[in-house]
Amino acid sequence: MxxxxxxxxxxxxxxxxxxxxxxxxxxxxxxxxxxxxxxxxxxxxxxxxxxxxxxxxxxxxxxxxxxxxxxxxxxxxxxxxxxxxxxxxxxxxxxxxxxxxxxxxxxxxxxxxxNNGKKKTDNNLKITGKQSNVKYNIIHGETIQDRKSIFQGHVCVVNSEEDVKNVIKLLLQNKKISQAKHNISAYRITKQNGVLLQDCDDDGEYLADGRLMQLLQKLNVMNVVVIVTRWYGGIQLGNDRFKHINNAARLALQTGGFI
Missing domain, CATH: 3.10.110.10 (Ubiquitin Conjugating Enzyme)
Known part of the structure; x- marks a missing residue:
């Protein structure tokens, strides 16, 4: 046939x-x-x-x-x-x-x-950094849910390692985010002299940070930090968790117009 x-x-x-x-x-x-x-x-x-x-x-x-x-x-x-x-x-x-x-x-x-009668919240969170007096526009992606675990990506423009620390510190001021099981992060920054700064942190979610960094490299995203929050639901997801972490990051980057 x-x-x-x-x-x-x-x-x-x-x-x-x-x-x-x-x-x-x-x-x-x-x-x-x-x-x-x-x-x-x-x-x-x-x-x-x-x-x-x-x-x-x-x-x-x-x-x-x-x-x-x-x-x-x-x-x-x-x-x-x-x-x-x-x-x-x-x-x-x-x-x-x-x-x-x-x-x-x-x-x-x-x-x-x-949510009937409740005011809808903005997806963008603007916070003024206490140390640098710089406004960080932290953009939140939509959530992904699987077997009671919830994943959400956050992204912000950064130009220095100090910016990265400030953004993460400010994000963790949100009680719900700070109480999450993991907040995995990765960033890439190009300095004016052409030097590339990049690093990542798995926050206890073993190997997740390296995969998140690979995503940023694949997408060629620069001068941003991406944090993915995972609220653990009590059921192990195996390798599916890595897929959800990267997809949550991608959603945040899309929401912010970075890709």
């Missing part, structure tokens, strides 16, 4: 499963769409080599979903593809997106009910 036949067979199956929800664009070739939920529409573009070679191209029209949820969806789609290279992935991908969006809707409803 050639690749076009495999693709055609999958499209027939999707039409059978989803009926009128599955739509083929009349103008753009190989473009399909399906309504995932209210205000969430998934667009799928298939190239001629799919599924034997190359993943589908996804576009998600979902103005009310947070960056964190969209990032989770992207990671889920990548995971499905790499677990099924050469095979059909559209049904699994659609159902996984539905699960994530449905879960987010339930969580949002609970949060709205819980």
């Amino acid at each position: 050639n690749k076009n036949a495999l693709q055609a067979e999958e499209l027939v199956s999707l039409k059978s499963i989803y009926g009128s929800q599955w739509k083929e664009n009349d103008i753009v070739k190989n473009l399909y769409s399906i309504n995932i939920a209210q205000d969430v529409e998934l667009y799928i573009t298939l190239n001629s080599s799919y599924p034997l070679e190359g993943p589908p191209s996804y576009d998600l029209l979902a103005p009310n979903l947070t960056k964190n949820v969209k990032y989770i969806i992207t990671c889920a789609l990548d995971e499905i593809y790499f677990d099924n290279i050469g095979g059909p992935v559209l049904f699994q991908s659609i159902e996984r997106i539905k699960d994530i969006v449905h879960k987010e809707g339930n969580n949002k409803g609970k949060k709205d009910k819980k």
Whole structure:
């Protein structure tokens, strides 16, 4: 069976499963769409080599979903593809997106009910350093939760090792953050003379700091310090904790516009 036949067979199956929800664009070739939920529409573009070679191209029209949820969806789609290279992935991908969006809707409803009447807090925390009289704009990323553990990244512009110490000190003035199990940090600074300063601290989360540093190096982010807070939920996550730490850092860097 050639690749076009495999693709055609999958499209027939999707039409059978989803009926009128599955739509083929009349103008753009190989473009399909399906309504995932209210205000969430998934667009799928298939190239001629799919599924034997190359993943589908996804576009998600979902103005009310947070960056964190969209990032989770992207990671889920990548995971499905790499677990099924050469095979059909559209049904699994659609159902996984539905699960994530449905879960987010339930969580949002609970949060709205819980926070009804409460003032929404800003995601940016501006603190004046006591020693240097420099204002540090510490930007907080959205949280990632897994088996009762919670991860959150924080990022701030720094130009010296003293700045790094001040930012961490100021961040730990937040009682909730200071009481967390770990606050892993990494920074990279380029001095005016071209000298590169970089260091990291695992704060008891063995090997996590080195992986965080590798992320900053890979992204080529300079003159920032990233701190990832982990509130331990009592259940060991194994190597998943490293993935969540780096993803939390990435979310903070994205929120701050550094990547």
